[in-house]
Amino acid sequence: EPEVTQTPSHQVTQMGQEVILRCVPISNHLYFYWYRQILGQKVEFLVSFYNNEISEKSEIFDDQFSVERPDGSNFTLKIRSTKLEDSAMYFCASSFVYEQYFGPGTRLTVT
Amino acid sequence: KQEVTQIPAALSVPEGENLVLNCSFTDSAIYNLQWFRQDPGKGLTSLLLIQSSQREQTSGRLNASLDKSSGRSTLYIAASQPGDSATYLCAVTSGTYKYIFGTGTRLKVLA
Numbered sequence A: 001e002p003e004v005t006q007t008p009s010h011q012v013t014q015m016g017q018e019v020i021l022r023c024v025p026i027s028n029h030l031y032f033y034w035y036r037q038i039l040g041q042k043v044e045f046l047v048s049f050y051n052n053e054i055s056e057k058s059e060i061f062d063d064q065f066s067v068e069r070p071d072g073s074n075f076t077l078k079i080r081s082t083k084l085e086d087s088a089m090y091f092c093a094s095s096f097v098y099e100q101y102f103g104p105g106t107r108l109t110v111t
Numbered sequence B: 001k002q003e004v005t006q007i008p009a010a011l012s013v014p015e016g017e018n019l020v021l022n023c024s025f026t027d028s029a030i031y032n033l034q035w036f037r038q039d040p041g042k043g044l045t046s047l048l049l050i051q052s053s054q055r056e057q058t059s060g061r062l063n064a065s066l067d068k069s070s071g072r073s074t075l076y077i078a079a080s081q082p083g084d085s086a087t088y089l090c091a092v093t094s095g096t097y098k099y100i101f102g103t104g105t106r107l108k109v110l111a
Helices: none
Strands: A005-007 A010-013 A019-024 A031-037 A043-050 A053-057 A065-068 A075-079 A088-095 A100-102 A106-110 B004-007 B010-014 B019-025 B032-038 B044-051 B056-059 B062-067 B072-077 B086-093 B099-101 B105-110
Touching (some): A010 A019, A019 A031, A019 A106, A031 A100, A043 A065, A043 A075, A043 B099, B004 B086, B010 B019, B019 B032, B019 B105, B044 B062, B044 B072, B072 B086
Parallel strands (some): B010 B105
Antiparallel strands (some): A019 A075, A031 A043, A031 A088, A088 A106, B032 B044, B056 B062, B086 B099
């Protein structure tokens, strides 16, 4: 069964460094999403992407964040200058229409 | 603005009990509602998806119902087992395609 994959599973970085989180969505899906979950808190929507552009973003998704689908298969989330509060689990998801399929997540630890 | 609430926040039951988890949402104009399971530090495992036109879905010992007009969904777990111990999340889509998650119910089934 097709699944969404994410790499790396765990990334440790120093404050101020740039990180890129990678996702491979399900191949025939049209919509792509990033969510994050700070430890002990609810899963929060960051951004949705459709037709090679951002379709919606939350207040969390400020200028430090960007997304890209560079080659038609990968979907990346870049954080330009990480802060301590960016430490969280980041989930990628994809959908054909409504039902979203989630990847296993990348745990980002900013020290 | 859609808000999703889950009650109770935590639940501890002896093995074998039937139990009900509740999810409520403020805007009844949803496309679908999905229940997930999350083990500590892990990703999201999809359990059941109920489309807006449906009233319930069943999978094994799990049954989820949806009452859009009252903004409620319940997840019924029959004959609970220690392996069911996890956090259960509900999420809804409305308006745009993003998921809005509840805060979860942390379930512990005692052997």
